[in-house]
Amino acid sequence: MPINRVQVDGTVAAPDRSIVNFASGTGVAITLTDDATAAASKATFATNGPLVWQTYVDFSNSGSSYKFTPGVAGRIRSIQFQVTTPVTTPVTSCTVRPKIAGSVTTGGTLSLTQSNCSTSGNEVDGTAITGNNVFTAAQQLSVDLSSNTLTEGTGIISVTFG
Numbered sequence: 001m002p003i004n005r006v007q008v009d010g011t012v013a014a015p016d017r018s019i020v021n022f023a024s025g026t027g028v029a030i031t032l033t034d035d036a037t038a039a040a041s042k043a044t045f046a047t048n049g050p051l052v053w054q055t056y057v058d059f060s061n062s063g064s065s066y067k068f069t070p071g072v073a074g075r076i077r078s079i080q081f082q083v084t085t086p087v088t089t090p091v092t093s094c095t096v097r098p099k100i101a102g103s104v105t106t107g108g109t110l111s112l113t114q115s116n117c118s119t120s121g122n123e124v125d126g127t128a129i130t131g132n133n134v135f136t137a138a139q140q141l142s143v144d145l146s147s148n149t150l151t152e153g154t155g156i157i158s159v160t161f162g
Contacts, residue, residue, distance in 0.1 A: 071137050077160040079110050083117045085153050096110035
């Protein structure tokens with residue numbers, strides 16, 4: 001199945017740019033909302049199967065929450081982080097949790113540390129998502145950073161849903 005990719009740019013600062021990957025098939029409306037300005041953009045894409053929402057995170061200039069409204073009902077299946085610029089400062093960490101309309105999923109904790117983010121390309125999987133992961137088309141999904149002591153490094157958080 002072919003995978004297509006859309007990156008939303010424009011005037012949105014780099015840490016808040018959302019990237020959406022989708023597979024071709026039947027039509028789906030996807031709305032992207034910038035956390036800082038609340039500006040929304042909406043497009044209709046084709047999909048048939050799981051979607052992957054990706055958001056870029058720069059820990060030297062990161063927001064604490066990245067938000068997305070998919071426009072379709074579904075469930076969050078998994079969360080992952082891929083390192084693009086390594087973290088070198090020892091004893092630093094960050095916890096990332098997926099949320100639906102402000103409620104944390106059961107499972108899905110992504111624990112980022114200097115040791116698992118020290119190599120470019122490294123992938124860090126979140127814990128298994130076992131509940132509280134079903135959403136409606138109108139509910140906003142978010143990934144929230146907490147206990148963040150990382151001051152460097154970049155990467156992409158991927159949330160698989162469908």
